[in-house]
Amino acid sequence: MSENAEGAAPPPGTRRPGGRTARTRAAVRDAVLTGLAEHGYPGLTVEYVAERSGVHKTTLYRRWGGLEGLVADALDLAGEDTWAPPDTGLLDGDLRALAREVCEAFGDPAAAAAPTAFIAAAFQSERAADALRAFYTERFGRCEAVVERAVARGEAPVGTDAGAVVRAVSAPLFLRLFVTREPVDTALADQSAAAVAAAVRAGAFTPSTGAGTATATDARTATAPPRTPR
Amino acid sequence: MSENAEGAAPPPGTRRPGGRTARTRAAVRDAVLTGLAEHGYPGLTVEYVAERSGVHKTTLYRRWGGLEGLVADALDLAGEDTWAPPDTGLLDGDLRALAREVCEAFGDPAAAAAPTAFIAAAFQSERAADALRAFYTERFGRCEAVVERAVARGEAPVGTDAGAVVRAVSAPLFLRLFVTREPVDTALADQSAAAVAAAVRAGAFTPSTGAGTATATDARTATAPPRTPR
Amino acid sequence: MSENAEGAAPPPGTRRPGGRTARTRAAVRDAVLTGLAEHGYPGLTVEYVAERSGVHKTTLYRRWGGLEGLVADALDLAGEDTWAPPDTGLLDGDLRALAREVCEAFGDPAAAAAPTAFIAAAFQSERAADALRAFYTERFGRCEAVVERAVARGEAPVGTDAGAVVRAVSAPLFLRLFVTREPVDTALADQSAAAVAAAVRAGAFTPSTGAGTATATDARTATAPPRTPR
Amino acid sequence: MSENAEGAAPPPGTRRPGGRTARTRAAVRDAVLTGLAEHGYPGLTVEYVAERSGVHKTTLYRRWGGLEGLVADALDLAGEDTWAPPDTGLLDGDLRALAREVCEAFGDPAAAAAPTAFIAAAFQSERAADALRAFYTERFGRCEAVVERAVARGEAPVGTDAGAVVRAVSAPLFLRLFVTREPVDTALADQSAAAVAAAVRAGAFTPSTGAGTATATDARTATAPPRTPR
DNA sequence: TGTTAACCGAGACGGTACGTCGCGTCTTTCT
DNA sequence: AGAAAGACGCGACGTACCGTCTCGGTTAACA
Incomplete structure (x- = not known):
């Protein structure tokens, strides 16, 4: 390019x-x-x-x-590092760990400085924006393993949009960190993880299913299939 | 003197x-x-x-x-404007409208310029960061009406964290806009809204319930209203 | 004006x-x-x-x-002060005292500050230049008494240009202070006073006499009066 | 480094x-x-x-x-120019020429502007003051040749303070130009030159002789030798 | 004795120049 | 031939002081 x-x-x-x-x-x-x-x-x-x-x-x-x-x-x-997503054996745990990692990474001002600077750089430089996109695409790509494992375990419906899930988990944290400039803490991370996990189970991240209008009932049903072998 | x-x-x-x-x-x-x-x-x-x-x-x-x-x-x-959140009569619709609004506001480069600039400014100026926080606090405050109405209608559990909900809806969009620098579209907005709505119904935004460790079963239990029918 | x-x-x-x-x-x-x-x-x-x-x-x-x-x-x-020139009873002494006064006034940095500032001001402001001219005209006017007394005593030829004399005494000091920026001391003051006194006695400050083209012989003759023994 | x-x-x-x-x-x-x-x-x-x-x-x-x-x-x-002092063959003539040169240099407003500005600059800047001192030291140094020639010709006593003489000639002019702000003209230049010449002949610029207290008699004596020949 | 005009205090403003910082380019010199 | 070294053009910064203006309040001279 x-x-x-x-x-x-x-x-x-x-x-x-x-x-x-x-x-x-x-x-x-x-x-x-x-x-x-x-x-x-x-x-x-x-x-x-x-x-x-x-x-x-x-x-x-x-x-x-x-x-x-x-x-x-x-x-x-x-x-170019060797970071790998957590693997607790449960979707909830993995997502929570993911969220907490974001929380901790940006909680310590010293540690947050460089990443924050990169994000700031993207506002001023097209090249930095490209590099940032590449960085996060790759990074979230690694995270998707978490979702894939959950699907494999039957915790998440087949067809779950892994990329959307892992982004949704950290998104509220990033929002508060860089947009609304509100403080973040572990409770928030947990809340976000739990919400996303719930949505995943409800099939809201499964495009094929009419996720957009999914009712609670649908959601419950939607979660069933994977497990309900039969 | x-x-x-x-x-x-x-x-x-x-x-x-x-x-x-x-x-x-x-x-x-x-x-x-x-x-x-x-x-x-x-x-x-x-x-x-x-x-x-x-x-x-x-x-x-x-x-x-x-x-x-x-x-x-x-x-x-x-x-200082008179913007008010949408009121479609349904939580799903309101959240979707909210998300789409974000999507549209930042989709048009011309319209997005100023808001984006404000967010960029907050990276370089403490005062701008404060102003931005105030702005979004107030703005999301207005949005909470959407959740409150849903609670009143019985669409959402009593005790739902309205602030967290409205932030969660737009968060994935902001993430892609300003952090991962990925394109956003209406489908994404809808997906986010749907996911959050699902989580709300699952009670994941209701702090009193041990949402943090909610299992699928717990979630189902917590979502009482939907179950009511029978 | x-x-x-x-x-x-x-x-x-x-x-x-x-x-x-x-x-x-x-x-x-x-x-x-x-x-x-x-x-x-x-x-x-x-x-x-x-x-x-x-x-x-x-x-x-x-x-x-x-x-x-x-x-x-x-x-x-x-x-507007009450300063008066010295009166030692001798032209030499008076001129020397005059010169030394200049020397001392501008020797102490603290005391010299204001007068120096006025002179500096005259370089930048016509009004200050006018005021400075008035000040020095008046000041040297007072000094002329010294010469007049000398004439009265017979120490100086009648017709001596008193203004020129009193200016000539301090001129070398001012020159060094403000133009050549060299240091001044009492010896210099004395030298200047002595030189001017000698010139006065030689009639070099008496316009009527063809002082401008005075030869050594003329000068001797001009100086005659006081001495003329013979 | x-x-x-x-x-x-x-x-x-x-x-x-x-x-x-x-x-x-x-x-x-x-x-x-x-x-x-x-x-x-x-x-x-x-x-x-x-x-x-x-x-x-x-x-x-x-x-x-x-x-x-x-x-x-x-x-x-x-x-850095090649200016050289006048050489009329007589001390009187040289000094007068020197004085008139000052007079003319500062008489024409256009020509005077730059030199005047330098003198003004010295009031506000130590560096300019230093440069000015250097300039005038060098310039008056060149002028001393006038006195030295006079000494060689027997017009001035041996041991005459050449530096003091050349400064004394122009000093009254500078005084009026920059301190008292009075007008100067050729007559004044001539007067100053004549006075200094008279003082020189009177030995008032010869430190070894008790110049400070030189009497008219002393002066005459001091001036005598040169003439003695016959 | 009451007016009333002159004067003063207070503050914001347009304006010129200051002296500095960092960018990005260019030339010169080395190796 | 590329890198080091340094000077330069350039645009913007943030500040100091200038001199002006408007407003409102006092005060001294006069009716």
Whole structure:
């Protein structure tokens, strides 16, 4: 997407990716992360990164094209971890654990700084927005395992929209964190998880079923099938 | 000597809010809104507001203390409208209408610009964050009527956490709009509304009941009303 | 020149110069003097004078028309003292005393601040320049007594240009103080006084004599009177 | 890391004084001189220099540190000319020529503007004062040749304080120009020159002799030798 | 003695210039 | 040939002081 077509000038730093280039890259990413955590996105400057990483400002512009690229690159790095969703053996427990993780991650101001900065960055930079989308798509993708396991266990109807479920769990927390700016706590996380779990059981996340107009009865019925082998 | 009794710094434009002062104020608010819509928060400059409003930069700093104050003030203004939540006569319908409204408001780029800018602003300014919190608290407060009416109609259990419900409905949309940066559409809005409605009926938003650990069975029990028929 | 023709608005503070007006005036002059001494002319602001004197800024503009007028007024005040030139009984002694007085007045930084500020002010304000000219004309006028007494005593030729003499004595000191910015000391003062005294005796300050083209011989002749023994 | 070895702040534009840097420098100096002549020091703004020279304001601050440095630099430039004192073959003539030159230089308002501005600048800026001192020290240093030649010719006593003499000649003119703000003319210049010449011949500028208390007799004696020949 | 006009206090405002920060570009120099 | 190093143009920042204006309150001189 952001790749250059063949024939065009190849971005510097591409052709000789060994040795100094590689070290530079890591140093820069660290500096960006540190800066983001310390000052947030709006307080992050190219000059800071240059100083902190020991890489000259001019080089940063040549290779990353400015702050946007720097941040997008750092976000890519952030996505490369080995995090895995919880597995408590129960949908309720998994969702609750998921929600609590969000809660805790953003509860500690120090830990929240960098992620928050990324979200803020997406408001100002298309490239950061793209990177953020990629990051969360991948992250929520991992989470879907939780739902799939629940389906396998018969806790959730077949056809449940896993992506929607895992998003719905953390959504109220994100809403309060970044939109309404209200405090969040564990109780809230639990409430959200429970609500989503209930909705899942009611089949509200199963598109095929007329979920939109599902009545309580329908919901109850809807939950049955998976289990009701027969 | 020229200190005011309360000891706090007297914000200029407060003590003689008549005549020119008032006109100035309105012009400035309009300019902020326009600027926000045109360039977003990060692209909004005090100088732009000064030029656009015809009020001198110095005056803006004197009276609003900078961009933060300008934006916070504009947000206050934005909250002063007569919007009322939908009333379709059914919880499902109301929630769906609510969700769709969010969807539409942020679907049109032109209309979304200003609100988005406010949310972005909150990332960079404590004052904007406060103003945003106030705005949404009040706005969601109005929405709670929807839940209260549902309770009155017997569609929702007594004791339902109205605030949590209305937030849960729009949360997945906001999540995708501002965090995961995924597209939203009416189907999504409907799905969210349906899920929340289901959860409400399942009693997942009724704190008194041990909603947090509610099992499917508990949930069914808690949802008494629906069961009533027989 | 800057006077108002009859019929025009009479300058405020003119028609009712009693009571508060008078007190105000004194307070303002003091404040100007203090400010001048503390910050020099370029550091003197109308706002400082307003605060310091307790007279409102608007009033200062109304009555003095701004900094220029304020300073000019203060300078007028400074000229109203009872200083008198020294009288040692000898031209040499008087001139030396005069020179030393300049030296001492500007040697102490604290004492020199205000006078220096006035001289600086004259560079920026026509009114201050006028006031300064008036001040020094009057001041040097008093000094001329020194020369007149010398003439009366027969120490100086009749027709000696008293004004030129008293100016010549202090001129080298002022030159070093304000133009070449070199240090001055008593020895310098003495040298200047001695040189001028010698020139006076040589008749170089007696216009009628062709002083301008005086040769060494002429000078000797001119100096004759006092000595003329023979 | 980016510190320079000497420890002192490395003034920008110092280490790479080639190409653009040099051109910039000249343009700026011209602009300062022009501005000084047009508006005087108090009317000279950095922004004016920026506009006039085509060099950006920020750069001016970076390289010259503000108005002070700008003016000091321009003054340095002003000192780099090839002016030489007059040589009429007579002390009287040389001194008179010197005095008249001052008179003429400051008589024409257009020509006087820049020098006057420099003197005014010294009142507000230590750096300008230093530069002014350096300028005049050097300039009067050149003038001393006049006295030295006179000594060589036997017109002035050996040991005459050349610096004091040349300063004394122009001092009354500067006094009237910048302190008492009185008009100056050629007659005054001649008077001053004649007086100083007389004092020189009287030995009043010869420190070794008890110049301070020199009597007319002493003076005559002191002046004698040169003439003795016959 | 009551008016009434002159004057003053108070505060907001438009305006010029300040001096600084960070961006992104360019040139020069090194290796 | 790419990177380091540094100067620069540029736009915006937030501040200081200027000088003006409007409003309201006092006060001193006059009817």
